[in-house]
Amino acid sequence: MIPGEFDYVVAGSVDEAIGLLAEGGADAKLLAGGHSLLPLMKLRFAHPSLLVDIGRISELRGVDTGDDSFRIGAATRHADLQVRDDMGLIATAAKQIADQQVRNRGTIGGSLANGDSAADLPGVLLALEGSVTVRSRDGERVIEAQDMFQGYLSTAVMPGEVITEVRIPALTGYGYGYEKFNRRSEDWAMVGVSALVKASGGVCEDVRIGLTHMASTPLRASAAEDALRGKPLDAENIAAAAQLAAEGTSPLGDLNASPEYKRHLAQVLTKRALTTASAA
Amino acid sequence: MSITEAPAGKSVGHSLRRKEDPRLITGRASYIDDIALPGMLYMAVVRSTEAHANVVSIDTSSALGRPGIKAVYTGADMSDLLAPLPMAWAPPGVEIKTPERWPLARGHVAHVGEAVAMVIGDDRYGVVDAAEHVAVEYEPLAVVVDVEQALEDEILVHESLGTNKAHEWTMGGGGDIEQALADSEVVVERRIVNHRTAGAAIEPRGVIAEYRAGGLTVWSSTQVPHLVRLFFAVQMGISEDKVRVIAPEVGGGFGGKLQIMAEETLCAWASKQLGRPVKWIETRSENMAVSHHGRDQVDYVRMGATRDGRITAFHANIIQDLGAYFGLLTPMIPELGAFVMTGCYKIPVVRTDITGVLTNKFFTDAIRGAGRPEMTHMLEVMIDQLAEELEMDAIELRRKNFIPAADFPYETPYGITYDSGNYEAALDRALEIVDLDAFRAEQASLRSQGILRGIGFSTYTEICGLAPSRAVGPSGFGLGIGLYESAIVRVHPTGSVTVYTGASPHGQGHETGFAQIVADRFGVDPAVVEVVHGDTAQGPMGLGTYGSRSLSIGGVACAHAAEKIAQKCREIVAHNLEANPEDIELRNGKFSLKGDPDQGMTLGEVAGCAYIDATNMPEGMELGLEQTLIYDPSNFVFPFGTHVCVVDVDAETGKVRVVRWVAVDDCGPAVNPMLIDGQVHGGVTHGIGQALYEQVVYDERGQLITGTFLDYALPTAEEIPSFETDRTETKSPSNSLGVKGIGEAGTIAATPAVVNAVIDALRHEGISYIDMPLTPMRVWQALEEARGRGDGPRATEQGVSLPPQGEGSAGSGPTRPEGGAA
């Protein structure tokens, strides 16, 4: 649990961070909360030559509340989000990340850049259909959630790019539910399900379901969504839709969960998340 | 639990605040990693990435060329050692095939993490970097990780031994077991897997060794400083007077530091070569891989009974996974369990068969309870299994077979004499707290809401207070050294007291409990009694802390030493008051005259006579108030009690949650009830951890999968209920305080209570048994099987096959530290 040798520099601004990152070359890495990167370094799975610490850049921390969206600074901590009940799904999910110590350090930008499909926020971003703004020497671009997560621990963020902001729609009128299943409360999700439901007159007008840890990237449970959209939001329809939650997924097994158990969990959790979201 | 103030001379029985806590809580304690010596070097260990291989070559040149590196040593450099690392059990009449274990491998490695080289340098980080540059060429050999497969001897862990079967040990009592089972009206048979766990102390191990001017000083995070010193004398040929071993603050042991560590030798030997102190601090990854594991048995168990519920016979055939080598006590651990095979019950015919088996995994050894949790698990789970078979209430079955309180001392069919017990009383008290009728009503109503609630009982007794010397020593049970405990009580000239104990605490609270015992014998405040431990240069030979032995052996030694001084005090006071010593008694903090309590002297005044103005001493009496004492008891002690676990099982996901825990323990008269509660809380948590969460797993290649706390799931506060503890007090006749051990009791009691509770929740679904750990997936698999889908829970045994490294997710996939010192 002792990392290899590396250099460390604190960036005072986003522009400075971009410059330091570019100069640092291929093995330079951004350091935000450090709660994904440092464990990997201590296990010697990651060997960055330079860490550019962006955790103290004040322009990166905080939430701008707009009329129909939220703009979240990339270095905003999970602890900042967990108290924002007005932000709905993302606040509920943030509360369930690990324990308070981790939430006090971990950032949304770090979590999304890391792109771990077992992490809570990537699946949430996907369900919310949010986006990620990145900046580099070449300028700024926006990555839509659906394009963000590309494979096992790999995202659309290119070397040299810094996530500056995460945008999510307010989705007023949607009910939401987040179901995370793990062995211990501080663990990562064995499977997680985020659900957003818009009802009108007891009928499902829109539904979005994000799946956590059912593949090497977060997924949308589109078969289940299609099955529920336009249907009355009763227990029977919810259960029937939830049966389809794992459709098309081929999750990897691990020590604690076989693929079939994960598919089963996706169904159970989808039913529960949809039920919560519909009750709102 | 309330903290109480105690009147002078009457502190025993009160929950005094722990004397050790202020320094621990305010960060003033000095753990091994807080110690730095001038000129100190650091060591990193190069560890095998192979589970089984011949070491073809080791190229140290690149590592040696790195900045700050002073030396790199391999096994070949250490040929001057006089002895391999010790295994201290040689039972008379039993052959044990012991593989030689050296601090650094000598051409052959038999488990992942085995030390092949050490790197010494002046920077803590630099040595770890350099260790990655030691190039070791391996010739891989076939690997065997499953204990029953290993028994087939197709793949040998040590070619030179010719077999993986290291030893067989049998004990029978009361008659022929096969006949007794054949004669039984009912026989229940189960295969019970008691899986591998880790001690996982929050402070990993660590060593500093300084060899200087022919003398060796070793600081080690150990439970047994005196044993470490003894071993150094044997292994390095330095006489004991020149070896000093110090256990500084030790942040948890759980048996994992009841060990002679390879790294102790590495640091000491390297310090001797280099003439500078050498420090090694274990990383968490190393701790998971090469701090000894515990449990790991496959048990074939048969219990016979009459139809009306009298147990007639009990047989356990235990296949113990020993791992690749032996630590201090490895093959002895399951045998320790055999001594309480009959638990709280009158079982006329019993037999234990133990087979110790070598595998390509790290060795198992004593972890909290050591053999007794495994045996108690078998017994208490089987009681419930039998109750189901007989369609009898499991509590009624227990009562029917309890050894009645009137029968103590009670001799078991194995010739062990239980000192005292009142099992009914503890069970009655637990039932009072629980209210079983209310529980059953609640259970039924919850079930209709989809919550499967269950209750499980464990009525246990266990053997602890490890001593008497004659019983356990070389000519008895066969330990390499007899077990007793030492104390020095030293009253200072102004009447404060220093106590040295040979016990070596690592969280238990000896400094408080022992101070209470001694203080009461002098009528002083425990605040002025300082308890010192863990330094071989300060006190006599001591045996350390493990086997729930400290209070009933070490505490009693302190009591006896203090009593001898108190007697001397009475004589001095009598002389001063011109009275008879028999007429002097302790009252209100004074040695005073019976009937005239105003006439008397405090301990300080007596000490004044003994040290300052000798004219007031009786003629011919030696000056000073000091006593050294070694105490060896007449018997073991046998604490007992009833633990009750209530769980909720999520019928859809299989997830188990412990929602209530009632513990009624009897460890004799309480010295400090709060310390007892602390041990019970921790002990039960340890057991819940094994039952539901923790498991050390190797894959089929012998790679450790649970190499970090990500995968090795220790329960956290969130997973543990608020404990409801209570006590009954039955004195032990084995010692003058009447006390019994409590450090392991919770762990010993806990696992069957959890399993029985889960089965109680699921029995109506058609499930009658599931092996630990009862993870959500395994419970779900059992539910699926009961509902006619799937094949039931996957085996928990070792050798699971998993996706190759990197394919799992970082969040919950396996992490595999591939050796190295990272």
Ligand SMILES: Cc1cc2nc3c(=O)[nH]c(=O)nc-3n(C[C@H](O)[C@H](O)[C@H](O)COP(=O)(O)OP(=O)(O)OC[C@H]3O[C@@H](n4cnc5c(N)ncnc54)[C@H](O)[C@@H]3O)c2cc1C
């Ligand atoms: C014990 C423990 C338990 C945890 N449990 C959970 C859990 O249950 N659920 C969960 O979701 N997470 C969990 N985490 C992870 C935690 O949420 C992390 O903090 C988070 O995943 C990463 O955020 P960070 O700020 O710590 O990123 P860092 O570790 O600092 O960085 C992670 C990666 O992102 C890159 N990066 C960081 N910021 C940016 C940026 N602005 N732009 C581009 N790249 C960037 C870094 O270079 C690095 O590659 C756990 C962590 C620990 C230690």
